[in-house]
Amino acid sequence: MHLSDNLTAPAAAPVSDWIRRAPKAVLHDHLDGGLRPATIVELARECGYTALPTEDPAELAVWFRDAADSGSLERYLETFAHTCAVMQTREALTRVAAECAEDLAADGVVYAEVRYAPEQHLEGGLTLDEVVEAVNDGFREGERRSGGRITVRTLLTGMRHTDRSLEIARLTVAHRDNGVAGFDIAGGEIGNPPARHLPAFQHLKRENCHFTIHAGEAVGAESIHEAVQVCGTERIGHGVRITDDIAEDGTLGRLASYVRDNRIALEVCPTSNLQTGAAKDYATHPIDELRRLGFRITLNTDNRLVSGTTMSEEFQHVADAFGYGPEVFEEFTVAALEAAFLPLPERRRLIDEVVRPGYAAL
C-alpha cells in the first residue's frame, strides 16, 4: 500500500489571479518549515538521512501537512526533525535559502523576513557564524536569481526550551549589517514563558536591535503580557489569543488596548493556527475581529511546507472567509512593511515604489 492511499491531498486553494499578482510582504516564515519536498528527498540521499517517512516528494508534502494537522503545537513542531536533519551543511543551507527566496518571489512576495534557529544546524560541524553566512549566501543568490524582485532579511531564532538565547542574541547583533534584521523566540510555548530569555532581550535592547516573540499561540494572554510588558517585544508572532482580553461585545481589556494603541504588529498565520488548534476554522479566525477593532494586522505563512500553504493561499483563505478585496490586502501589506525590521527609508521605498503602484495596477 502506498503511503498516499490513506492520506488526503492538501487542498491547494484555487487562487485568484489578482491575488497571485498582488505585491506581498511576509514577516513570519520559517526557513526550516518551507523547504521544497523534492529538495528534502535529494538532500536526505546526499547526507545519508534514512528516516524520511517517504521518498516521494508529492507524498512527503502531504505527509507534512497531515502530520502537522494535529491540534497541538508540540506535535506540529515534531515534523521539523526531518527538515532540520537535512540542513546541516553549508551547501544544503545555501541551497534551501536560495530556493526559499525564489519560491517567495514567484508567489509575488516583494519583502520577506525569514527566520530559523542557527543552533539547530550545528550537527555537521558548522559554527553558528558559518550557519548564518551559508544562509545569507543563499538568500543573496535567490534575490539575484529572482531578478531583484524580492528583498529578503533573516531573523535569528532562539529556541525557547534551550539555553542559547543570549548567544543567539549576540549572533544577531554581530550579523546585523549583513542581512540579519532581528531576533525571535520560537518552539513549544507551554512551560517555556518568554521571560526565561530575558537576558537575551535585555542585550538586544541595549544594542538597539529588533526582536519579535512567538506568543499567544498555545498559551493565552499571560504569555502575550510577558512578551510585551516584561520582554518589550516590538511585534508578536501569532498573538491571536489576545482575544482572551477582549469581551464578547468588543470591549478591550488593558493589555489588548495597549497592544492595539501602541500599534504592536500581530504576525497572523491562519492555516498554522488551524493546525495547532489556536483557531477552529477560517470563518471564525480572530483576524477579522482584530482587524475591525483596529489592531495592526499582518498576514503570514508561518511554514509553507508544514502548513501546506503560500502567501497567495493565505490571502485567498481570508478573502473567501471575510470577503476581503485588494484594499484589505494592500492594508495588510503596508502594515507589514511599516512593522518590518528595515530602516525607515527602505520601508518607505518599498511601500511607495513597489506596493502602492502594484495594487493600483491590479
Ligand SMILES: O=c1[nH]cnc2c1ncn2[C@@H]1O[C@H](CO)[C@@H](O)[C@H]1O
Ligand atoms: O508557529 C510556531 N510556533 C512556535 N515555534 C515554531 C512555529 N513554527 C516553527 N517553529 C519552530 O521554530 C524553529 C525555527 O524555525 C523550527 O524548527 C520550529 O521548531
Ligand SMILES: [Zn+2]
Ligand atoms: Zn512561527
